[in-house]
Amino acid sequence: MTGPVQVIVLGFDEPSFTGEVMAELTRLREAGVVRVVDVLLVSRDEDGTFETLPAPPGTDPDLGRIAADVVGNGDPDGSPADDSWSLADVVAPGSVAAVALVEHLWAQPLVEAIRDAGGRPLAEAWLSPEDRNGLPEQSG
C-alpha cells in the first residue's frame, strides 16, 4: 500500500454494482491513477444494525472482505473519538450502501513532495459542482 486510500460510501435504494463504474475504475487503474482496493455492500436495518451483503454475481466472492475488516469489527459499546467517524454516522437506517476503498496512486508523489517541503495539511475539501462550473475551462 503506497498511495492515500479514500473511503467512499455511496447510498442506494437497492443494492447496485454497475459494470460501468467498474469499467471506469479499471481504466483508471490501468492508467496508474487509482486502484480499487475493495468494495463492500452493506445494509442497515431499521433498528440500526448493519449487515454485509454478498458480492454481486460474476464478481470475486471474496469481494468486500478487506473493506469489512477496515470499516467493521468495531466495539459496539465504544464511543467515538473527536477525530473519528463510522458507517453509523453516514448510512441511514433502512438503507443500503456501497463502501469502496480507493487507493490514489497518483497522490503518493504529491504527498511526499508536500512532506519534503515541510507542508502540513490545514484543510481538504472537494469543490461543489456549482463552484467547479465557475472555473475557467482547461485551466492549469
Add this chain to the structure above:
Amino acid sequence: MRHAEAVARLVPKQLQMTGMTGSVPYYGGRLSPAQAYAASHPAAPPPPMAAPPPRSPTPPPPRRDPVAALDELLESGVITEAEHQELRDRLAT
C-alpha cells in the same frame, strides 16, 4: 428493511478522520460527528473527592468476666456475702 441475502452482521468501527495529505484538524467548519456526539453526551462530573477512610476505632478493652469481678469484690470486702449472692443471682437471670 431486512435483506434476505444478508450474510453477516457488521459492527462499524471508528475510523480516524484524515485528509489525503494527512490529518486535517478542521472538519469543514462544522462539528465532526464525534464532536457532535461528545457535545450531546457531556461527560459525567468527576466524583467528589473521596472522604478519608474512617479512623479505625480503638478496640474496646476485653470484657471482664462479671463473676470473677464479683468474686474479687467479695474477697476485697467491697460487697458482703449476701450482696455477692444477690448479684450472682441477677447475672444468672
